[in-house]
Amino acid sequence: MFGRILRDFCRRPALLDGQNVSRYLHVTLPSEKNRDRRSYLASVPSKDEGTEGEKFVYIDSAITKKEDMFPDVNTPNMLFGAVKFSEVPICHIKSSSNNTILHVTKANGERIMIRSCGMEGFKNTRKGTNIAAQATAISLAARVLELGIHTVRVKIQGLGPGRMSSIKGLTMGGLKIISVTDNTPVSWNPLRSRKQRKL
Amino acid sequence: MKHLKFISRTVLVRNENVDEACRMLNRIMGSEGFLDQYRRTRFYEKPTQMRRRVNYEKCKAIYDEDMKRKISFVLRTNRPEPFPGCY
Numbered sequence: 001m002f003g004r005i006l007r008d009f010c011r012r013p014a015l016l017d018g019q020n021v022s023r024y025l026h027v028t029l030p031s032e033k034n035r036d037r038r039s040y041l042a043s044v045p046s047k048d049e050g051t052e053g054e055k056f057v058y059i060d061s062a063i064t065k066k067e068d069m070f071p072d073v074n075t076p077n078m079l080f081g082a083v084k085f086s087e088v089p090i091c092h093i094k095s096s097s098n099n100t101i102l103h104v105t106k107a108n109g110e111r112i113m114i115r116s117c118g119m120e121g122f123k124n125t126r127k128g129t130n131i132a133a134q135a136t137a138i139s140l141a142a143r144v145l146e147l148g149i150h151t152v153r154v155k156i157q158g159l160g161p162g163r164m165s166s167i168k169g170l171t172m173g174g175l176k177i178i179s180v181t182d183n184t185p186v187s188w189n190p191l192r193s194r195k196q197r198k199l
Numbered sequence: 200m201k202h203l204k205f206i207s208r209t210v211l212v213r214n215e216n217v218d219e220a221c222r223m224l225n226r227i228m229g230s231e232g233f234l235d236q237y238r239r240t241r242f243y244e245k246p247t248q249m250r251r252r253v254n255y256e257k258c259k260a261i262y263d264e265d266m267k268r269k270i271s272f273v274l275r276t277n278r279p280e281p282f283p284g285c286y
Contacts, residue, residue, distance in 0.1 A: 055229065164221055184237055188236060
C-alpha cells in the first residue's frame with residue numbers, strides 16, 4: 001500500500017529549473033519481494049524433526065499420573081515375558097535429516113539385524129522422509145519377528161523425520177516396545193562445528 | 200557423571216501407548232534444553248550471533264515475566280472491586 005502511494009506520487013513530473021524532468025522512484029519491487037518471501041516462508045510447512053509434543057502438551061496426557069512412566073532402581077530386573085528388562089534386545093535408531101538407520105542388537109550389543117532407508121530401496125532425498133523410515137521399520141519388524149524377537153527397547157539418536165515415524169513403524173510391524181530412550185549426543189562445550197550454511 | 204543406560208533419558212511404555220511415551224520424552228528433552236542445544240551446535244555459532252541470541256533471550260525473559268505478572272493481575276479472583284474502571 002505504502003509502495004503504491006509513493007509510486008503514484010513519484011510519477012508526477014518534477015519541476016527542476018523550469019524544465020520538466022520526470023523521475024521514477026521504484027520502491028514496489030523491493031517491498032513486494034520482501035512480502036513475497038515472508039508469505040512464502042509462512043506457507044512452507046515446518047520441517048518434521050520427530051519432536052512431536054515438544055512445544056504443546058496434550059491434555060489427556062497432562063492429567064494422567066506419570067509415576068510409572070519413569071524407570072527406577074528395580075526397572076532392570078522387571079520381567080517382560082520371562083526376560084529381564086536389562087536383557088531385552090535393543091533397537092537403535094539413528095535418524096538424521098537424510099537417512100534413518102535401524103539396528104537391532106542383543107542386550108550386550110551383538111548385532112542381529114540392520115536396515116536403513118537406503119537398503120530398503122529409497123534413494124537420494126526420498127531416504128530422508130518419514131514414509132521411508134516407517135516402511136523400513138515395518139520391514140525390519142517383520143524380519144526380526146521371524147527370528148523370534150517380540151519385545152524390544154528403543155534407543156533413538158538424532159533429530160530427523162524418522163525419529164517418531166520409525167517407532168510407529170516398529171509397532172505397526174508387530175513389535176512390542178517396552179521403553180523409549182533418547183541417546184542424542186548433546187554437548188555444552190562442543191568442538192567447533194562446521195561453518196554455517198550459506199543460503 | 201556417567202549416566203546409567205536405560206535409566207537416564209528413558210520413558211517406559213505403559214498400556215502399549217508408545218506415542219504417549221515418545222511425546223513425554225520429547226517434551227522433557229525440549230524443556231531441559233537438550234534439543235535446542237543439539238540444533239544450535241549443528242553449525243558453528245559466531246560470537247556475534249551468540250551475543251545477539253543471549254541478549255534477545257534476556258529481553259524476552261524480562262518481557263515474559265512482566266507480562267505474566269500483568270496477566271495474573273488482570274485475571275485475579277476475589278478482588279474487592281469486581282470490575283475496576285467500569286461504572
